[in-house]
Amino acid sequence: MNKEKNILKLFIEMGTGTIISMCIGFITTPIITRIVEPSEYGMYSIFTVYTNLSLIILCLGFDQALVRYFYDNKSNSYKQYLLHKCIKAPIIISICIFIIFILLENLNILKFKLGKTVLVLLCISIFIQIIYRFSQLILRLEYNTKLYSLLNVIYKIIYVLSALVLLHIATINDTLSLIISTITAFFICLLISIIKEKKLWFCSIPIVKTYTLSYRELFLYAYPYVFSMGITTLFQTADKLVLDRYGTYSDVGIYTSAMTLISLFAVIQNSFNSLWTPIAVEHFSNNSEDKTFYRNGNQIITLIMFLIGLTLILSKDIFAILLGEKYRQAAYILPFLVFEPIMYTISETTISGLIFMKKSKLQVIIAIGACFCNILGNLYLVPRLGGQGAAISTGISYIIFFMLRTQLSNKYYYIDFGLKKFYILTFFTVIYAMYNTFYSFNIITILGYFVCLGLLLFLYKDTLKWTFKYLINLIPLN
Numbered sequence: 499m500n501k502e503k504n505i506l507k508l509f510i511e512m513g514t515g516t517i518i519s520m521c522i523g524f525i526t527t528p529i530i531t532r533i534v535e536p537s538e539y540g541m542y543s544i545f546t547v548y549t550n551l552s553l554i555i556l557c558l559g560f561d562q563a564l565v566r567y568f569y570d571n572k573s574n575s576y577k578q579y580l581l582h583k584c585i586k587a588p589i590i591i592s593i594c595i596f597i598i599f600i601l602l603e604n605l606n607i608l609k610f611k612l613g614k615t616v617l618v619l620l621c622i623s624i625f626i627q628i629i630y631r632f633s634q635l636i637l638r639l640e641y642n643t644k645l646y647s648l649l650n651v652i653y654k655i656i657y658v659l660s661a662l663v664l665l666h667i668a669t670i671n672d673t674l675s676l677i678i679s680t681i682t683a684f685f686i687c688l689l690i691s692i693i694k695e696k697k698l699w700f701c702s703i704p705i706v707k708t709y710t711l712s713y714r715e716l717f718l719y720a721y722p723y724v725f726s727m728g729i730t731t732l733f734q735t736a737d738k739l740v741l742d743r744y745g746t747y748s749d750v751g752i753y754t755s756a757m758t759l760i761s762l763f764a765v766i767q768n769s770f771n772s773l774w775t776p777i778a779v780e781h782f783s784n785n786s787e788d789k790t791f792y793r794n795g796n797q798i799i800t801l802i803m804f805l806i807g808l809t810l811i812l813s814k815d816i817f818a819i820l821l822g823e824k825y826r827q828a829a830y831i832l833p834f835l836v837f838e839p840i841m842y843t844i845s846e847t848t849i850s851g852l853i854f855m856k857k858s859k860l861q862v863i864i865a866i867g868a869c870f871c872n873i874l875g876n877l878y879l880v881p882r883l884g885g886q887g888a889a890i891s892t893g894i895s896y897i898i899f900f901m902l903r904t905q906l907s908n909k910y911y912y913i914d915f916g917l918k919k920f921y922i923l924t925f926f927t928v929i930y931a932m933y934n935t936f937y938s939f940n941i942i943t944i945l946g947y948f949v950c951l952g953l954l955l956f957l958y959k960d961t962l963k964w965t966f967k968y969l970i971n972l973i974p975l976n
Contacts, residue, residue, distance in 0.1 A: 514647060522654045533665050538672035541612060545620060545677055552624045553631060554727045556592045559720030559858070560584040561631055565775055566719060566853060567711065568639045569783040578698050579709050583716065585632050592628055596621040616677065623681050630684055633691035636698055639776050645694055646772070649687045656683040719858050726861035733869035733895070737888040740876035745884055760835050766806070767839045770799060774846050775853065782854045789913045796847040796915050797961040803843055804923060804954050807836040811931055812947040815939040829938070831885045833931035834893030841896040848904040851911030860906050868899035886935050893931065897924060919957040926950050 564584045568577065602608035603617055610617040637646040660679035665672060692699050774795065781791050814829045852860055872895035879887025904917065930946045937943070955962060 518651045522651070522658065533662075533672075538676075541616075541673045542676040545612065545616065545623075545673070546680075548620055549623055549627060551728075551731065552620075553627055554731060555724060556595070556624065556628055557588050557631060557724075558591070558717075559723030559727075560588055560716065561635055562723045562858070563716045563720040564632065564635055565639065566779060566856065567716070568776070569780045570711075571709070574697060576709055580711065581632065581636065581698055583711070583713065584720075585629070587713075588628050589625075592625055596625070612673075615674065619674070619677050619681065623677070623684070626681060626684050626688055630688040630691070633688055633695070633699075636695045637691055638772055640695065641776070642694065643773070645691065649691060652690070653683045653687050656686055719856050722858040722860075722862050726858075726865040729862065729865035729869050733865060733872050733899075736869065736872045736876055737880075737892045740873070740880045741885060741888045744881045760810075760832070760839060766802060767843045770843055771846055778847075778850050779853065782850070786854070792847060792850055792913050793915060794961075794964070796844065796913075797958060798965055799847060800844050800920065801954065801958045801961055801965070803840045804927065805951070807840045808927065808930070808947060808950050808954070810836050811934050812943060814934060827885065830935055831889045833934040834886075834889040836931070837893035837896045837927075841900040845900045845903040848900070848913070848915055849907045851907035851909075851913070852903075855910040857906075857910055864899065864902040864906065867902050868895050871895045871898050890932075890935065893928075897928075923950075923954055923957055926953055 561584070564580060567580055570576075599608065599610075600618065600621065603610050603614055612620075634646065634649070637643075637649075657679050660682050661676055664670070664675035664679060670678075778792060778795075781788070811833045814832045852858070872891055875891030875895060876888055879891050881887075883890070904915070908915075927950055930950050933946060934943060
């Protein structure tokens with residue numbers, strides 16, 4: 499029971515930081531966007547896109563290797579050895595690439611659209627965020643969720659304060675002000691995270707070199723993630739790209755506004771996804787035969803995610819009103835977008851087998867399959883249905899994404915997740931989402947909600963009973 503209490507405590511700590519940072523962003527983002535010109539903010543957005551894409555490539559998948567191999571040995575010397583081994587290649591390769599790009603820019607061989615100054619800042623930002631990516635993983639893997647959660651809040655506060663100060667007093671343009679604020683916030687968070695886990699970052703004695711883990715083994719596990727995450731990024735942006743191709747900027751804006759409503763999932767989705775893999779890997783390292791733990795996690799998160807998803811579909815028109823008259827169409831886009839967080843989060847519990855068995859290459863097949871379906875679906879549906887078509891294609895693609903992850907994982911490490919009842923529930927939720935994609939709130943919307951809710955509670959009644967009993971046992975009796 500102590501372990502169960504600790505797990506619940508970790509999720510609460512992680513969720514608290516997410517909620518606070520979301521609230522800060524909700525309050526301050528409109529302030530910044532009113533100060534900054536749209537064109538300047540657009541250039542900052544492009545800077546952010548370049549940074550995120552570069553992180554996927556330059557981490558070389560070694561961040562995922564760090565997670566997978568971290569619990570293979572409990573000693574600090576091994577963890578030091580693994581961390582230094584995983585981070586060395588991304589740092590060296592990124593520095594070499596940065597030098598090449600800056601030289602090409604100075605020689606006028608390569609022309610960076612945002613300018614030389616921004617290129618240098620981009621290299622600095624990527625370098626800091628590569629190291630910060632590993633430092634965040636160390637906090638997660640060491641279950642230091644308080645600091646991990648706090649750093650999200652610290653980053654948001656430093657970024658906002660720096661941006662507001664620079665935007666008012668600096669002589670530089672708005673884009674550079676936002677970029678410098680971002681770099682400053684990440685750098686301070688990086689220093690805090692490294693100092694907290696200095697026992698793994700700084701070695702008072704030479705790292706033990708008797709461990710047999712080779713670069714070749716790490717690389718063979720890591721490199722497929724570069725391709726799978728790159729393709730997944732295309733998979734996640736295909737809807738907006740096709741909508742932009744066949745629609746207008748207004749269509750993209752309405753579609754994006756509907757996606758912001760899905761951020762209500764973020765508290766649970768981000769907290770769960772950040773903690774589940776380290777917990778699952780450690781549990782497998784300690785007891786590879788105990789599969790009940792993974793099944794219970796899957797059943798609970800299924801119950802929670804579908805409950806929230808169905809409620810969001812029911813409330814779609816209310817949320818659309820909050821966005822304003824110009825965004826009312828978002829109500830008809832939201833229903834199928836709920837499948838993105840639902841299917842992705844639940845699939846984090848069903849893909850465990852590929853992680854345990856080190857079958858990282860299959861992640862590429864999963865990403866390609868889901869991406870191919872999403873692109874085809876968008877190309878067919880967007881010209882006919884606009885944003886609604888993009889949402890339908892994305893939602894169905896995420897269901898396929900779940901199926902591919904689950905079936906391939908179970909091939910190598912079978913866990914009985916009770917998939918029959920899951921697919922029955924998914925089928926009825928798809929029908930409910932389809933109706934609400936084309937009709938506004940009415941009596942059928944209410945009846946459909948209670949039908950799907952009743953089905954959810956009936957199919958997962960044992961999980962519901964177990965969860966209540968679990969929570970009651972966690973309450974201390976005085």
